[in-house]
Amino acid sequence: MKALIHRRIPGTWGGSLATDVYLPDGPGPFPVVLERTPYHRRGLETLAPRFVEAGYAYVTQDCRGKYDSDGLFMPLVHEAEDGATSLDWIAEQSWCNGRIGMWGRSYHGIVQIPAAMAQHPALRCIAPSVAPGSFFRDWLRYDGCFALGNALRWGLTHATCRTQPAMSHFSWDELHRLQGIDQIATRTGFATPCLSDWVGHDTYDDYWSALDQDHMYGRVTVPGMHAGGWFDHLTRTQYEAYRAITDRGGSDAARNGQRLMIGPWGHQSISTRGESHTRYGDWDFGSAADLDVMDHELRFLNLHLQDRDDGIADEPPVKVFLMGENRWVDLEDWPVPTAIVEDWDLAGGPAGSSDDWGSLRPDGSAAPGERVFVYDPADPVPTLGGAVYWGLEQRGPVDQRPNLKRSDVLSYRSNPLPRSLTVIGDIELSLHIACDREDTDIVARLCVEEPGGAVISLSLGSLRCRYRDDPTSATPLEADTPTALRLRLGQIAYTFAPGSRIVLSVTGSDFPRILPHPNRIAPLFEGDPLIARTKILHGGQYPSRLHLPVVEGL
Known part of the structure; x- marks a missing residue:
């Protein structure tokens, strides 16, 4: 292997890219395989032998x-321009044969989708994994809720300056108590322009668009391999x-050449050669989870960059890990065309029940009623597992029982299932709520209660209620007035075993995954917090329902 270190690619703005x-x-x-990074290209040199052994020139680059x-x-502002510039430079080098792919997590x-928009003739495929497509919706907000764990943990570690992380200046509790984002600059001694933008643009607008x-997907003209994990946010x-x-890709090659692979992993735990990740959170997924994702990605790159087909061209385009059964299944598409959505109604607990559980009923028998939780921003529900960012200690499938004991968490569960699902x-x-404040957050988790009693989180979602209809404009709640909400709780592939129970929890906070809502409409980190009383309505005129896509015959 030969290394050409610290080459400079001239940029259109007058500087150059290392x-x-x-x-x-x-x-x-x-x-050629190109990988662009904001985390220092020298940290990628350990990957070079893997690509070089497969016959590729491997190019790494520090982002602008x-x-x-x-x-x-x-972040994201210059990636289309710099990606196109880099492709031009690589294609002109004597060691490049005119066929380039991009890879990275x-x-x-x-950075790959923006680069692909240029439709450079040398770019033949892309392989992005665990990558956000919408910085607003997927990374910095969760359907309106400010993603504190992402925005400030990642922003203070990687986006504030050239090399120096600032996260060490703050604890989670200190970030919760910030009185305006300018305090970060005061504490660290340097400005954080992107953080100020992220906080200041609290509604989806032209900045985020x-x-x-x-809007880029329609201009992509190359095949793509998209990989992720069930417990990646x-x-x-x-x-x-x-x-x-x-x-709606920009060519037949793009429309017919996309692949999707989702395993039982988190954001930084995708299994690769020499790094087994069969265990995540409280679960061990067995030997089937120990799959070399990079090997699968190399098969894809080989097909499009070297015309080497080891059978991958005839394989179904979607491959997912079916948790519960702990095996891989191949699918012809996603969503699964044969899935049938089953509705489970939220209802009060069984008559005579001595616990605080509500029930989930598949037969539409929920009687009219309500359950109430009181959310205090000064005492938020702590984040406990789920699809969360690496900055949090407990991630993935984690037992929720400590949180389910709290009075501000409402829980619903089915009867023990008579058969697998x-x-x-x-x-x-779908929820009907009535809240005594002009705005609040709703956080929900889908879980499984195992026969031994553990209640394990499978997926979660949240919604800032004023954005329930449109992320571009706020609609305040009318106090104590029934209001319909629709929450997205992520995606799963899971088989509930006979005897297990489906569990749903609903609350108003999830700290530090999201910034505790002050229950009033005010700029982020500003405004005196209020306590909110929220009713979850069910049955009759105001049904609340959990929607599960059920698949049979796999």
């Missing part, structure tokens, strides 16, 4: 404004990119 190149032995030219590259780092994946990839994006490019697809929750 770039390293790793070449196979031999005369070349070679197909990070480490050795010139300019100012503004998280932010390394984000310019960064989103939703960005799984929705992997599905949406696959679906959107399949439906396989759920694959998008989980949604």
Whole structure:
């Protein structure tokens, strides 16, 4: 292997991008894999042998404004321009045979769709994984709720300056108590322009639209391999990119060439060679989960960059890990065309019950009624597992019983299931609520209660109520007036075993995953908090229902 270190690619703005190149032995030219990063390209050199052994020239690059590259780092702002510039430079090199692919995870994946928009003739495929398509909806807000764990943990670690992380200056509790985002600059001694923008633009507007990839998918003309994990907070994006490019990509090659792979992993726990990740959270998924995702991605790259087909061209385009049964299943599409949505009504507990549980009923028998929780922003429900960012200690499938004991968490469960139930697809929750404040957050989790009593989180979602109809405009709640909500609780592929129970929890907070809502409409980190009293209505005129896509015959 030969290394060409610290090459400079001239940028259109007058600066240059620091770039390293790793070449196979031999005369070349070679197909190329490009990976762009804000986390320092030198940290990627351990991947070089894997690509070089497969016959690729491997090119790594610091994003604009990070480490050795010139300019100012503004997340997502320059990636289309700099991606196209980099493709031009690579295609002109004597060691490039004119066929380039892009590969990478998280932010390394984000940069690929903008680069593909240029429709560069040398770019033949992309392989983004665990990458957000909408910075607003998937990364910095969760359907309106400010994603504190993402925005400030990632922003203070990676987006504030060229090399220095600022997260060490703050604890989670201190971030909760910030009185305005300017306090960050005061404490750290340097400005955080992107954080100020992220906080200041609390409603979806032109600022966010310019960064989103939703409008880019129709201009993608190359095949793509999209990988993610059931417990990664960005799984929705992997599905949406696959679906959107399949439906409206800019060429037949793009529309017919998308692939999707979702396993039992989190954002940073995708299994690769030498890094077994069969266990996540409280669950061990067995040997089937120990799949080398990079090997699967290399098969895809080989097909499109080297015309090497080991059978992957004839494989179904979607591959997901079916939790509960702990096996991989191949699917012809996503969502599963044969899935049938089953509705489970939220209801009060069984007559004579001595516990505080509500019930989930599949037969539409919920009687009119209500249950109430009181949310105090000074005492938020702590984040406990789920599809959350790496900055939180407990992630993935984690026992929820400590939180279910709280008086501000409402819980609903089914009777023990008489037979297995396989759920694959998008989980949604329709609620009717009545709150005594002009705005509040609703957080819900789908769980399974195992026969031994553990209640394990499978998926979760949240909604800032004033954005229930439209993320671009706020509609305050009318105090104590029944209001319909629709929450998206993520995606799963899970088989509930006979004897287990379906469990749903509903509350008003999830800290530090989301910033505790002050229960009033005010700029983020401002406004005196209020206590909110929220009713969950059920039955009769105001039904509340959990919607599960059920699949049989797999």
